[in-house]
Amino acid sequence: RAAADAAATQPLGGYGYPVRPCGLIASAFRPSGEATRLPFLVPSNFFAVASLRQAALMLNDIHHDGAAYQDLMALADEVAVALRTHATVAHPVHGRVYAYEVDGYGGRALLDEATVPSLLALPYLGAIPLNDPMYQHTRRLVLSADNPFFYEGKDVEGIGSPRTGSGMIWPTSLLTRGLTSTDEAEIRACVQALKAAHAGTGYLPEAFQQDDPRQPARAGSAAASALLGEFLWKLYQERPALLG
Structure with missing residues (x-):
């Protein structure tokens, strides 16, 4: 879409910057409505994992659909593995943390925005335990001057x-x-x-x-x-x- 504000649209004819397929789900826009800088939006991928697993359990327990259960759980596991592999980075102050966005090529954006899903909100979403060490490292980063927002x-x-x-x-x-x-x-x-x-x-x-x-x-x-x-x-x- 045409826009006067670069953050309201994507470059390269609206397709956004390239990604390397790695098991993560791409997003053109953040929850706030701003365009993603790197298309693999980490909080949204965590939310997808939690939601896929919840949906799988409901399909299995309520509708007794074992095939759909297996499909959804397999997709959730694929994204979860990709998050562990591609969405973390060693920060010089805060230790190993989750990035906000990645691209599969090694590019990472270290920040957090307020809108849910966010890195700060991951335990609220049921995506990660509150006492997870990497979440706690990430929490310290996003609630500090090392987060540009x-x-x-x-x-x-x-x-x-x-x-x-x-x-x-x-x-x-x-x-x-x-x-x-x-x-x-x-x-x-x-x-x-x-x-x-x-x-x-x-x-x-x-x-x-x-x-x-x-x-x-x-x-x-x-x-x-x-x-x-x-x-x-x-x-x-x-x-x-x-x-x-």
């Missing part, structure tokens, strides 16, 4: 997206951070940031300015507000004291 404001820090420009934090990243944390101080900080982010409206925006949550981008995000409900319900059940 991690922003630290005067009182709030979080992940954004090129979709909304520099310095704009997405509440979705605060929610996935809280949903994938066992540290009460970290969760409490997410709660306080979310309280500021809705700016008295009761609804979360798509993004807000890192130094002033009262300056939103696209106020009233249904996706973020829905995820907020899940986060609050989880806290109510597991850590109600953090809601005070």
